[in-house]
Amino acid sequence: MFTRARYVVIDDKETELKQLTDCLRKIGAPCLPLLYDVEQGIDARHLGGVRLLFLDLHLTTGGQSTDVAQASGVIAGILEAGIDPAAGPYVIILWTTHQPHREAFAAYIMGNVDPTRRPLAILSLDKNQYLAGDAGEKLMADIGKVIETDPRLRALLDWEREVLKAAGTTLAEVGALVSAEDRTATRFSERFDEVLSLLASEAIGAENAKADPYSAVNAALMPILSDRIANQRIEPDSKAIWQSAVTKIGNVLPPSLPEAAKLNSMLHVATSTSEELKPGAWGAISLLPAAEQEDGPMKERFNLPAKPLLSGLFCMSVKTERAVSKLCVLRVGASCDYAQNRRGPVPFMLGAIMPATAQRREENLPKAEFLTPALMIEGFDFPVRIAFNAHLTVTMVPNEFNGWAPLCRLRESLLMQITSHGAHHATRPAIISFSADAH
Incomplete structure (x- = not known):
């Protein structure tokens, strides 16, 4: 019900924890104070939405101030248990009396914490400067200066x-x-x-x-x-x-194929890690089950035999590339029909997920085909493209597809491009005409 805390403070000394928390609250930054207990630790779930994480480097009272590895290991365990990779980047601000240890701490965290849970940056403040008197305004100014050292964080x-x-x-x-x-x-x-x-x-x-x-x-x-x-x-x-x-616009080297595929997927693909996917959801892509790829079901549904489909319809010329490719279906149709849960048969378009670098007979590609940009999709450890054939759009009732497991969902911009291509192909006009050119 409530938004998870964006500013979190962790310290093992209650007086110092209160001092920093009071300073932050006085400058209008709502924060969550967490008192670290040597035996029980903290409830790491509170770090699920953190943006700025203020940490005392040595959370074990009485620990050796020179043992940076031990202190860093305690914090690494907290990050592994509490940081949610889906919540976005966060920054650690070390709130410590041991400023020279920051670089060793940063090296440990960046080398030992899972990459998806590492901070965008590790900054530091000397807590000695804020423990006496009303240091709220100074803290606000200094936090601003520290954040400004990383323009990307500030943006x-x-x-x-x-x-x-x-x-x-x-x-x-x-x-x-x-x-x-x-x-x-x-x-x-x-x-x-x-x-x-x-x-x-x-x-x-x-x-x-x-x-x-x-x-x-x-x-x-x-x-x-x-x-x-x-x-x-x-x-x-x-x-x-x-x-x-953002200072390198126009001066960045073109991405490699895997990098481009990751960028495209971020823009155009929603995964099961971020939402509940259903095979009938608008834009959902589901693998065609093996039983549905037998000649009988394929001929009944698409009026095509299954075996030569990748080499024939999808013009793939290399056997090893066909072996790692998969047939799939994309849930298409009008967005308003889906939004209003309109009853009746549901439209799907047949496609083939293939290596992004697959060799194909370009001169034979059907005009009904739409080829996506390179993507990274769960279940494939290499960049892929998906070729959809608008001519092979069929309808099914929910009982036919409800048991299928969707791989992902295409976001609206790419999905609408495919849908528009299909609509244009289905309504293209034709005329009878003659010319003097030889046939």
Whole structure:
């Protein structure tokens, strides 16, 4: 229900933990203090959404101040247990009296912690400067200076701030639909319910909205949020922040094929690690089960035999490349039909997942084909492309495909490009005409 803490402080000394926490709170930075216990440690789940993690280097009271490896090992265990790779980058700010140990600590963490859980940067502050008196303003200034030493960190924090501001403004717009006379203790919440219910019903239809209110409201608000993020007034210093953070535009070497595939997948592919995938979801890609690739089912469904499909229809000329390729289906169709959960047969397009460098007979490629950019997809340890043939679009009822396990889901921009290609192919006009050229 609540947003996970973005600023977390960990110390084994309660007085010093309180001192830093009070300083952060006085400058308006809501933080979560965690007192480290030698026997019980901390509840590492609290690190699941952290952006700035303030750490005392030596969390074991009485430990040898020169034993950096032991102290670093304790913290490495905390990071392994608590950091969520899906929550985005974070930064460690060492809150320590042993400043010279920062480099040794950073080397240990970057060499021993799982790469997906390593911090973007490891910075440091001398806690001796903030333990006496009201050091809140000095702390705020010094944290700002430390963060500015890494322009990329500053830019990421700025982007997250803008997204949160856009989300708040979107909620304010929805709230503004409740009139002043309805903003009473007995009416405000109920009226807000009515506004959300209207939005949900219009987005995907009343019956579907009842079954999934979150998706319905999300469908109504996401376009507003996206527009806000793209067009809202940004803070005056944001332009300078981004100019200092993004400095190599036009001067970066082209990515290798694996690097390009990872970039493309980040932009165009959603995986099961970030969402619950279903084979009937709009844009879901599922492998065609082995039983469905026998000649009987293939001829019944596509009017084609199964065996020569990769070499014939998909024009793959190398046997070893065909051996590692897989047939799949993509859930296509109108977005409004999917959003409104329209009953009836569901459309799927046949495709082949093949090595991105696969050799193909280019002169024979069908015009009905759409070839994706290089992608990295779970289950394949090499970059792939997926060739979809719009001519082989079939419909199935849920009982036929509900048991299939989807690999991933294509995001809307790539999915709409494939859908548009299929629609254009299906509606292309033809005329009878003659010319003087020899046939």
